[in-house]
Amino acid sequence: MAQTHEWMFYEVMWRTWAGRHPYPVPWWLQQAFRRWSDDFDGGLFESKEAALASNALYRYWHMTGVKDHRQEVLVGQAGEVEPVYDTYALVHFLFEPGAGLLQLPQLGGEVTQELADGDLPVVVTTYRSPSGVEVVRRTLGTTVGARQRALVLDRLAVRSADGGAHEGWLCTGVVPAGPSGFQRHDRAGNTVADRRLIFLRWLPGEQRVEANTGMGPCFDTAPAYAGVYGNPDGSMDPETYLVRNPFHDLANGGKLGGAEEAVDRVAGLCTAVFAWPYKVGGRSPEFTLDMRLPVDDFRGDLAELRGTPADELEAANRAFWEGKLRGEGTRFTLPPPVAHLPELFRTSRAQLLILSDHGQIHPGPTVYDSFWIRDSSVEATACALAGDTGLAERQLGTHHPGxxxxxxxxxxxxxxxxxxxxxxxxxxxxxxxxxxxxxxxxxxxxxxxxxxxxxxxxxxxxxxxxxxxxxxxxxxxxxxxxxxxxxxxxxxxxxxxxxxxxxxxxxxxxxxxxxxxxxxxxxxxxxxxxxxxxxxxxxxxxxxxxxxxxxxxxxxxxxxxxxxxxxxxxxxxxxxxxxxxxxxxxxxxxxxxxDAAFRHTLDTIWARFVTGGFRHNAAWNAYAPYLGQQLAHALLLIGDTERADRLLAWTVAEGSATVSRADGAPDRWQATLGAWNEQHAYPIASDFREVPSRPWYMGDMPHGWAAAENILLLRDTLFFEADEDADPHLYVAPGVRPHWVPQGESVSVSPAPTVFGTPFGYELRHAADARKVTIDVTAAPRHVRYVYPCRFGEVRAARADGRPLPVTGNDVQAPAGTRRLEVEYA
Known part of the structure; x- marks a missing residue:
């Protein structure tokens, strides 16, 4: 049986969507309503209302946060920001009072998203309204003050997108439903923090919001208009919520109610909107607004929360992540056909660093935000081989013994x-x-x-x-x-x-x-x-x-x-x-x-359960990205690099999946930004061409194990160790396919950790016109020989430091100590 707030949320959201009432309906709700079914996972949820409120089907979002900090921050497909364990989400939109035009990114216009510079954990959401105004929102997690307490810095900039002059209101809204859902409640007892907004208050003297017992967003600039809404008379009629909210008031009267406090003890659906007038175009290129969402407890210490200018916070955050991801650890460069793979490697590293809670790596930011030996063992190993050995050592040396x-x-x-x-x-x-x-x-x-x-x-x-x-x-x-x-x-x-x-x-x-x-x-x-x-x-x-x-x-x-x-x-x-x-x-x-039977099992899996990616119909009724990467890894290790490359390409493509806003619509939502769920829903993978006839269940995104598998697969594609205890050797560029390295291009790996305890690095250059590959070893463990499996063609000759090598197949064997390997192929 549904709880009261679950039932009310179900009714209000469904009626809002079906009646096209103005409200920032999040992406995941729109997808659920797009192919609605009363069937739900009765083994996990008690009612369809509980399943909807828990967002069981479309757990897609983007993430930012602080390395080694407990609480992550989610960002929705329209830029909605949700600090995971707080009780609100923060949306943005535009209002033009003269025309009475309310423009919500969730309901129209063009929305695009990306990570800053392609891999930094800063989510950039760009909204271009139908009236020619552009809003760019940059959301990042950072720290402030002597105690380095965490907050979200949320920066908005309004610009003219068509070159003309525009004026209106930039608005932000505090709402109860965020990218992850409204209220998780299932039979297994899994819950995130209670996300109902039962009490909401605006404190204009302090330019901040209180949400239940915690702090909400704080604004660097005071808004000109505000309105806080609730259900003070305890109405049990869902229709009440459709007209008693700030979005209805703006669309129908052009103003906000002005109340500073509200309660809703029925459903916890309090909302608030704040507005700042802007004029852009001509001599006013942009209007900016900075908001700070406290993640740590800053109550009684607002001076520290606001003490550092926003520009300094963002610059320090960028310097940290650039130094960590581009200046430390395992780094590699690839030619243009696969130049996106190092970027994805860095993104996965950042995800694991953010998912680490004081050195304890968790596989997800919400329902999986806890410690599993299984996931963390693989994640710690990936961190170690990526060069984040401090995190791996704390994980395995402290939390595993714990x-x-x-x-x-x-x-x-x-x-x-x-x-x-x-x-x-x-x-x-x-x-x-x-x-x-x-x-x-x-x-x-x-x-x-x-x-x-x-x-x-x-x-x-x-x-x-x-x-x-x-x-x-x-x-x-x-x-x-x-x-x-x-x-x-x-x-x-x-x-x-x-x-x-x-x-x-x-x-x-x-x-x-x-x-x-x-x-x-x-x-x-x-x-x-x-x-x-x-x-x-x-x-x-x-x-x-x-x-x-x-x-x-x-x-x-x-x-x-x-x-x-x-x-x-x-x-x-x-x-x-x-x-x-x-x-x-x-x-x-x-x-x-x-050994032969296990290899045949790989063939059976490929023939029966791979259509682009690995389909796990038996357990999840969804694609399984991290299991697909495990399959690609197994194929890589046995030398079946063609199929491994196909799986890698599919998985990487799904890491930037888009979904159309509606059937046949040309504009699309950016569903993923270099991350994967534990389960990747068939509707999202197919743009709703395939919708299963039975329920499925979605885990967190980003999934830490999936990020770890990506790190391990890309690293081992470039080199991996073998027979460490008897005949130690390294496979060099074992998964580098011919289309990766065109004429005159190169692959390079900076000195990277190995299980031999000593770094290894190399540069591979391909002269296609001469049918020649040259590998220069830049760092290497002692007493370790090399195997180069040439993928470009049949090996005709090979030399190690100028000395000819025997040619016996396409696996070129080079002795320990080799500094330059030259291979000619047919």
Whole structure:
């Protein structure tokens, strides 16, 4: 049953939209109304009203924020700004009193969006009204004062778009519904802060708004007009809200009510509008307005909030992000056909830095704004390889041990002691977490090198006892127990090979760490545990494959787990972990026959579940961008770079997806800016040509795991390490396709972290007219050889520092210490 405020929100928004009443209806509501269905996810929500208020279907928005700060800021497709844990959103629009014309970006005109300079976390929204006025809005998260407390700086500039003179009012509105939704309330108990605006007050002497018990926006310049609206008599009639709001008053009377305080104890739909007269054109090129949205608590300290001029705040913010993204960490340049990829790499780095809450990396800004071992292990590894090693070290050295259980109780069938996990892992029985934590710790120890002694400091108890937990907490077949390690795998009452593959990766890294530390006894113990889990996993997969053959299945594929024999659906995507990130395929660690079966599984996934991107109909009924990037990564690692490149191109294109405003309309919304959801809705991917017949569910955007996968895929496309412990070597430019590097163009990678503990960098130049590739190594680990898989044509000759090399296929083998590699191809 819907709660009162959910029902009222549903009725008011639907009637507003259907009746074309003036109101800044956000993008996500417009999409829901565009193909309305009374069907909803009854497993998650109690009513269609709750599902709508929670925005279950179109969780698309842009994000800005402050590195390492708890609260992110969302920006909607029309420029609406929503500090995640505050109770309001801030919109902007234009009003022309002479003509009585109300111009809302949500309802008409041209709206475009971009990130500043293509990759900085500053969202720039440009609105060109039908009457020829342009409003440019720059929204950024920054800090102010000696204590570096966080705020949003929101800067608006009004200009003439047609060269003529214009005058009117620039207006901002405080509204309850933001880019993420109105009020999240589901059966699982997931909530963000209560977003109902029950109390709203304008304080003209302080030029600021109070929203419920918190601070709202503060204006650097006082408005000329103001009006605050609510539901003071407690009306239960939705029609009351359609006429008792500032947008109705402006459209129908040309003025605001002037009230400074309002309440709405029924639905929490209080609103307010503030207006500044402007004249632009001729000698007045623009009118500007700066607003400050406090993210930290500035109550009683307005002087600090306002103490630094807006120009200085924006300049300092730009200097920080330019220095971080362009002056530090892994950097690379690519030729014009793929010059957008380094920009996307930097955008993904910024997203992870913003999603880090005091060093604890979270996979999303709203419903996923909490700590998962699984996501954070991959995210921390991506940060380490991108050069953000300080963040990775805090994540793995502080927050992972903080989730290590020391109690002596039980978690379902498993011991509590030695298990990595907080509430998510414990409640959902996410048995993959130990393998992921140990894998990430081991990999980061390699990146940091022996002098840092990272693994030595964590080995007891966090590595050795975490590995023993994997040894001692398995079912009668020797596999990890049934659980819901990741929702893309299938049901929680079944075991999943994903857990076992991660367990093997964690045990492998733990054993290698013990060897590096000289702990021979512990190493022997850990190798025995690895061998035992390997035996059980391999035996189970062989039994499944045999049973599928016995049943007449002609395709070779490894399903999600041993309880899913013959399950030919997209949950088999869990098999990707064998390739990436675990690297178990190196050395065919489960045996040659199973290595072949995993490779055939990639072919089955491609044939059945890839149409542009990876379609996850079995679990999500949506595209899965980060799983598609995992698939691309697996294909890259086995040398299938043509299909990997196709997946990468599709995913990158969807990272800048646009959607038409209405069926057949030429003007479009910018739905994404270099970010992806956990699930990418079919309607958005197809511009509403495909609308599923059953409900789907959308996770946060940007999704931290997706950002991490993008970083890892692009980095490994340029180079990746192999066989670190026996025959260490580097694959150079393994995913660089011929169309990436035309005649005379080059690829360069600045010295970047490696799991060898020493940076690697190179420059590749392509002389297409001479059919020659030259690679100059600019930084390299010692005693590491190179493999260059030439993608341009059949290799005819190769030289390392002028010395001829044997030619045996297109994988050119160069010895350690090579500084220049020259390759000629047919």
């Amino acid at each position: 989730a290590f259980n020391l109690g002596r109780g039980r978690i379902g069938p498993c011991a509590e002691y030695g298990f990595y996990g907080g509430s998510h892992e414990r409640n959902d029985r996410e048995w993959d977490s130990n393998g992921e934590a140990l894998w990430a710790i081991g990999r980061f120890d390699r990146v940091r090198g022996p002098a840092a002694a990272f693994g030595a400091r964590l080995f007891t108890p966090y590595v050795i006892d975490g590995a023993r937990w994997l040894r001692d907490n398995r079912d009668e077949l020797g596999l990890l127990h049934s659980g819901w390690s990741a929702e893309h795998l299938g049901e929680a009452d079944k075991p999943h090979y994903w857990d076992d593959l991660w367990g093997l990766a964690g045990l492998y890294e733990s054993a290698r760490l013990a060897e590096r530390l000289g702990e021979s006894g512990a190493a022997a113990e850990l190798w025995a545990a690895f061998d035992d889990l390997k035996r059980a996993t391999a035996a189970s997969i062989r039994w499944v494959l045999g049973e599928q053959r016995r049943r007449g299945e002609w395709q070779t594929y490894i399903p999600t787990g041993p309880a899913d024999v013959g399950r030919l659906d997209s949950t088999m995507i869990g098999a990707l972990a064998y390739f990436h990130p675990t690297r178990l395929y190196m050395g065919a660690k489960l045996g040659d026959d199973l």
